[in-house]
Amino acid sequence: MPQFLGGIMTKLWQKDGMQLNKIVESFETGEDLLLDQKLVEFDVLGSLAHAKMLCQIGILTKNELNSLEKGLKEISNLNKIGKFNLEMGDEDIHSKIENYLTEKYGEAGQKIHTGRSRNDQVLTALRLFTKKNLLDIKKEAKNLIHSFNSFAEKYQELEMPGYTHMQKAMPTTVGVWAKSFSESLVDDLICLDSAIKLNNQSPLGTGAGFGVPILNLDRELTTKLLKFNKVQENPIYCQNSRSKIDAVTSSALISILMTINKFASDIMVFTTSEFSFFQVSDDLITGSSIMPQKKNIDIAELLRSKVNVVLGNYTQIVSLSSNLISGYNRDIQDSKKALMENLDITSASLKVTNILLNNLLPNKKSLATTMTPELYATEEAFKLVKTGVPFREAYQKIGKLLRQKGGVKNGSRNK
Amino acid sequence: MPQFLGGIMTKLWQKDGMQLNKIVESFETGEDLLLDQKLVEFDVLGSLAHAKMLCQIGILTKNELNSLEKGLKEISNLNKIGKFNLEMGDEDIHSKIENYLTEKYGEAGQKIHTGRSRNDQVLTALRLFTKKNLLDIKKEAKNLIHSFNSFAEKYQELEMPGYTHMQKAMPTTVGVWAKSFSESLVDDLICLDSAIKLNNQSPLGTGAGFGVPILNLDRELTTKLLKFNKVQENPIYCQNSRSKIDAVTSSALISILMTINKFASDIMVFTTSEFSFFQVSDDLITGSSIMPQKKNIDIAELLRSKVNVVLGNYTQIVSLSSNLISGYNRDIQDSKKALMENLDITSASLKVTNILLNNLLPNKKSLATTMTPELYATEEAFKLVKTGVPFREAYQKIGKLLRQKGGVKNGSRNK
Amino acid sequence: MPQFLGGIMTKLWQKDGMQLNKIVESFETGEDLLLDQKLVEFDVLGSLAHAKMLCQIGILTKNELNSLEKGLKEISNLNKIGKFNLEMGDEDIHSKIENYLTEKYGEAGQKIHTGRSRNDQVLTALRLFTKKNLLDIKKEAKNLIHSFNSFAEKYQELEMPGYTHMQKAMPTTVGVWAKSFSESLVDDLICLDSAIKLNNQSPLGTGAGFGVPILNLDRELTTKLLKFNKVQENPIYCQNSRSKIDAVTSSALISILMTINKFASDIMVFTTSEFSFFQVSDDLITGSSIMPQKKNIDIAELLRSKVNVVLGNYTQIVSLSSNLISGYNRDIQDSKKALMENLDITSASLKVTNILLNNLLPNKKSLATTMTPELYATEEAFKLVKTGVPFREAYQKIGKLLRQKGGVKNGSRNK
Amino acid sequence: MPQFLGGIMTKLWQKDGMQLNKIVESFETGEDLLLDQKLVEFDVLGSLAHAKMLCQIGILTKNELNSLEKGLKEISNLNKIGKFNLEMGDEDIHSKIENYLTEKYGEAGQKIHTGRSRNDQVLTALRLFTKKNLLDIKKEAKNLIHSFNSFAEKYQELEMPGYTHMQKAMPTTVGVWAKSFSESLVDDLICLDSAIKLNNQSPLGTGAGFGVPILNLDRELTTKLLKFNKVQENPIYCQNSRSKIDAVTSSALISILMTINKFASDIMVFTTSEFSFFQVSDDLITGSSIMPQKKNIDIAELLRSKVNVVLGNYTQIVSLSSNLISGYNRDIQDSKKALMENLDITSASLKVTNILLNNLLPNKKSLATTMTPELYATEEAFKLVKTGVPFREAYQKIGKLLRQKGGVKNGSRNK
Secondary structure (H helix, E strand, O other), rough: OOOOOOOOOOHHOOHHHHHHHHHHHHHHHHHHHHHHHHHHHHHHHHHHHHHHHHHOOOOHHHHHHHHHHHHHHHHHHHHHHHOOOOOEEOOHHHHHHHHHHHHHHHHHHHHHHOOOOOOHHHHHHHHHHHHHHHHHHHHHHHHHHHHHHHHHHHHOOOEEEEEEEOOEEEEEEEEHHHHHHHHHHHHHHHHHHHHHHHHOOOOOOOOOOOOOOOOOOOHHHHHHHOOOEEEEEOOOHHHHHHHHHHHHHHHHHHHHHHHHHHHHHHHHOOOOOOOEEEEEEEOOOOOOOOOOOOOOOOHHHHHHHHHHHHHHHHHHHHHOOOOOOOOOHHHHHHHHHHHHHHHHHHHHHHHHHHHHHEOOOOOOHHHHHHHOOOHHHHHHHHHHHOOOHHHHHHHHHHEEEOOOOOOOOOEEEEO | OOOOOOOOOOHHHHHHHHHHHHHHHHHHHHHHHHHHHHHHHHHHHHHHHHHHHHOOOOOOOOOHHHHHHHHHHHHHHHHHHHOOOOOOOOOOHHHHHHHHHHHHHHHHHHHOOOOOOHHHHHHHHHHHHHHHHHHHHHHHHHHHHHHHHHHHHHOOOOOOEEEEEEEEEEEEEEEHHHHHHHHHHHHHHHHHHHHHHHOEEEEEOOOOOOOOOOOOOOHHHHHOOOOEEEHHHHHHHHHHHHHHHHHHHHHHHHHHHHHHHHHHHHHHHOOOOOOOEEEEHHHHOOOOOOOOOOOOOOOOOHHHHHHHHHHHHHHHHHHHHHOOOOOOOOOHHHHHHHHHEEEEEHHHOOOOOOOHHHHHOOOOHHHHHHHHHHHHHHHHHHHHHHOOHHHHHHHHHHHHHHHHHHOOOOOOOOO | OOOOOOOOOHHHHHHHHHHHHHHHHHHHHHHHHHHHHHHHHHHHHHHHHHHHHHOOOOOOOOOHHHHHHHHHHHHHHHHHHOOOOEEEOOOOOHHHHHHHHHHHHOOHHHHHHOOOHHHHHHHHHHHHHHHHHHHHHHHHHHHHHHHHHHHHHHHHOOOOEEEEEEEEEEEEHHHHHHHHHHHHHHHHHHHHHHHHHHHEEEEEOOOOOOOOOOOOOOOHHHHHOOOOOEEEOHHHHHHHHHHHHHHHHHHHHHHHHHHHHHHHHHHHHOOOOOOOOOEEEEHHHOOOOOOOOOOOHHHHHHHHHHHHHHOOEEEEEHHHHOOOOOOOOOHHHHHHHHHHHHHHHHHHHHHHHHHHHOOOOEHHHHHHHHHHHHHHHHHHHHHHHHOOOOOOHHHHHHHHHHHOOOOOOOOOOOO | OOOOOOOOOOHHHHHHHHHHHHHHHHHHHHHHHHHHHHHHHHHHHHHHHHHHHHHOOOOOOOOOHHHHHHHHHHHHHHHHOOOOOOEOOOOOHHHHHHHHHHHOOOOHHHOOOOOOOOOHHHHHHHHHHHHHHHHHHHHHHHHHHHHHHHHHHHOOEEEEEEEEOOOEEEEEEEHHHHHHHHHHHHHHHHHHHHHHHHHHOOOOOOOOOOOOOOOOOOOOHHHOOEEEEEEEEOOOHHHHHHHHHHHHEEEEEEHHHHHHHHHHHHHHHOOOOOOOEEEOOOEEEEEEEEOOHHHHHHHHHHHHEEEEEHHHHHHHHHHHHHOOOOOOOHHHHHHHHHHHHHHHHHHHHHHHHHHHHHOEEEEEEHHHHHHHHHHHHHHHHHHHHHOOOOOOHHHHHHHHHHHHOOOOOOOOOOO
């Protein structure tokens, strides 16, 4: 974490010293400040727990703790009304909070960072932030499971064709199709729970990544205060685990978005005028700036794209942390955005998929028309099997019959 | 799954018809045949369970089942001695097995595919294959955890510097450093277990992806026979889940390889002549073709690279299945190699890391020399804190002292 | 491009209709509005060229053109002083501009979109934007080449060790090392020029992606006015080329960032206290919040990470556009951010690398100390070769000599 | 490049020493040996040029050169008939060749490696290999451009709908559609030429990456003999450029495969029974193992997947080389496979796309039926514009008309 030691950059770059300073500062902290804003409430929580513990072990007096509690509450309230904003020139959210406390509460502020490093502080705030977001996502995923199940029940018997190789294959129903997505999400929750579990470990008290000597911090206490499930013991692993746990978190989100991508891909094909299996409520339809007749389902396209976006962010997280030695490396800062984006995208995508599903209506007439006889060929073969014909023989018999009737036209050249 | 319908490709391409056929065939099945070889034993298992179930529900006679059991056992034995090899011209492992059974056991062979599609058959074999490999990897990971713990215990008190930003930061010990990897692997097992859980569902009996009508298959029975944990219910989801579960599997492997990458990255830096914290047994050292003096630790470099290889394969799996509609799409075939490679790489990497660790010796003299006073600066500051000095003040005091002694030289320009 | 047709979303979602509308709107356009801000000046340019051409072919009167020119100039000026900002509720930059013109200049505004679709309009603005950025990047890259060359000349003869497998290998000089980066950047310009060439084609006049019938647009004229190098002919390809050209652009940036990554990776290792080959001016050094003695070169770490960030964005661009059919698909919107970020990152990284290089000083004493005899082993072998000894024999002879002197200790266990 | 120094691995691993050796050896060279086989002919070329140069500068006698020329020719011939195969236990192709020469031609063999390192030798062979493959790919790409142009000419006037957001948008023709792919490939050649240019530089003579002292090698001569375009000067950059040039090469291949992916994606949708715009010759159609009626176009699915595979390989190349210091690092070995696969895949994909295109037939009847009136709405609006109506007014008028006729049903709910 940066603290510029020199203020004499002008010496080397006399002509445009001031500007140089800005280029470097913007490169190092520019966008990061915006992201840090999301961490204010979690850093307040972490600082509060740390202060309570410092008081417990005798480093802070009761009075000093009271001051800090008051100060942190002020910060939290300012933040809620948008008045605790990071600006260019601020180093990061963590020093801004420390500075506020020192300015307003003097010595108490100077003591808040005792036995804490920016490294474990940041990690703690990020864990709390990630855990909170994952729990919200879990709730949204369960809502969506519920919606898919309701949809499936409603259209349990409504026939639609199943496709393999994008060609009509066998009969299925709208209900079975919808249920495939809820069953998929149920599996996705397994990965989500793993991600929550990994994020549910407290790194607070491991300092810069090599523990905190002399002071006898009570890590069990801060863990309990922050409602983490367990102490993350090894201080080096705490730092090393950041990218790995961010990667695990993101891969769990990718699972969810793969499910949504499949649904959105189906919607995009099944709502073409050629398929016409479903309609989407006009409320979700967009038009064209040039073609008066167009009705597009942009919402499904933007849902479809998301897994690919999060895949790219995942690549960033894994790739930028690989080939680096143990301990904090500043490179990792660049994965903060990827992680936050992944959480935002997944949360929004779950909500929007739910909206789309609730505005989706099967086109019963089209579906009825499309249930052509060749879809039942396999069923016919099985009926022959039931009479004792070996399957391969039945398969060939039915195939021949279909060819005689000219029933297999799709995609093939009729000579 | 392909079955060429035409044999008349020469018509359109008279000049070099035969060659054309080969280009297309090689494009469609070329490398896949090599990969399929690994599935023989698992397809035999799947076929056996399917046959038993078909007999149970009255589609196969006891005699037919006996024939098939005999035939499948023959295939398994041939395969073990390398005599059941796929060759160019074979379609895939699954038809090769069916063909063998039909040729040798006539009608029984023709019936084995009753109520089964290549789609659920392939998926079943892949699941069995993946589960087996993941369980082996879990065992290897536990071995490695054990080795890291032993190493950590042995060198629990041996001091080494901890690094942040690649600069010496605070004292730690070889034991703490080694323990960081075993703790990391323990977390990795959480993801591995999720992957095993997802692979522990039986897709057998879902046919092409839309269920099997008429025949009343007993899916519980095949699930039990194959030692799967549960029936994977929804037939559409079975097919859609393939890429997703492959992705989950691969992301679990990436976690493990991130841990190994961190270890290997440390080894590469800590064994430079400049750091010289560790030595590696000559048995694992390689030389140079031109420089007589060189001693390289290629093994650590090749361990380091692996997470990046598996990351690329993961990208393939997610990317090639995204934006595709529900149901089997042949694109997915191209992810078979990625999955198999990921499993192989992770298994080998765990074994080789264990070997490297067992041939690693701390260089006690170098480590002692490198424990310079500035590493203890934070400790000094904490000692002041203990006497009642606020941390920020103590921090500044110690910093000033160090600068006076000229103790902060690393990487900075001394004016 | 979206135009919500319905305003009756409340019907289906009576309880929280307004909020729903916001979720969907934010999902569809939220972040995109921020990105669009960067396109204002380029859309103004495109609109101006389009209007001039419409006047030329008789669709706009001279007066109408004058109004539009006036209006577009106003927009441009407002934008320069930060008063033409997109807000939630605006659809995108393109309709905001059209709306402004229509409100202020009536019929002329209503005519500006004649023969134009949002699809070719957006593409035109993006091309102009990308080309401008690439040309700036080219200039920055040339500056950096110049700096590396100067640095190389200055330290042409200053010896430093060359490394293979991270082990000392053979002697080289700081000059040769620095020159390796300028030579690398010279090659990178080849890819940059290809990217510029592909971006230098005008898609304006291809409408929604299927051409503009009836109106006889003069595409040569707009191409000339916008200083594009050529008309991009095929209208379907115009739309399909967007992702591909974004990918080509990004891969050219990856080349540059691979060069910078190598430099930054070297800096991070060569400035450790263990290597100590270089020092970085205090002006670029950051400290630690807990360790009083730390001096870190965060700037090099953040340069190092960038290629990995852009790699992830590249993955997004390729992956989200793959498996989609021809013609505009809204998914593509999500690649706008990836592209813009890649351009920003590369531009900033080139500037910051230049700053870092200008604040880098070789540590002559350390370098002299590190030039140990075994580095010259290959040279010794070549000297033997010059006397007629076959190379393999010379190699073995020198190797043996070195082992006798105990000169090969690095990384190997001495028994 | 590895040369195991120790043979005493059993000491540490007495129980299963032999097996351990195999695990490590297989991990280090296993698959690499298969890949190296493809480099034999190129290493022979490189060795030949190197030997001629060594003779020219007086290090080899005329006789020794003759011996080496003879030996290398033998190797080349053995390789052509499949009798110069690498086996487990061989180190790599380069030492196998050197060993062959030494065994058969004694001192001449011992001298071949004079002034050469495995590092520049491998790089030279890889460059020659890559250049050759890229030139072949260029030829295939040109063939495909020709085919698309012919197809386009043939169906220049055959109407088909153009799609945006996967919804029918405006009329286009099969010719325009086909031409979009040839125009795309023409652009792809620009990137291909950049890749060829970068691969057309000779690294031979730069040794391990730090030049070759004492011997006065004539690098211009080997460059000329190997038909490289220029000497790649800086020895450090030679090594560093390997991954970067592999990445550039792969990104050029990604461009081509993005074009093919678009074509294949179109084919998959346009040959569904619902669209039915095209038919594919039965010769390229595959069936199903369970559904007697199925006719699938697996070839298009497998073409579609390829860009995603190569994207993953590209990720490997960039990711595994990032964050590594200058000079050869063994990690890079793992990118050999990615590069070779990318070249193979692209070459095959171009050929197979050509075959698919030559077996593609528009379905004129379906195409005629699908050209419904709303496709011409924009044209109608433009006709109004021609009469003086401002475009936005014309757009609204036509839109209203269409809604009255009930002509906009696609994908929207009709209330």
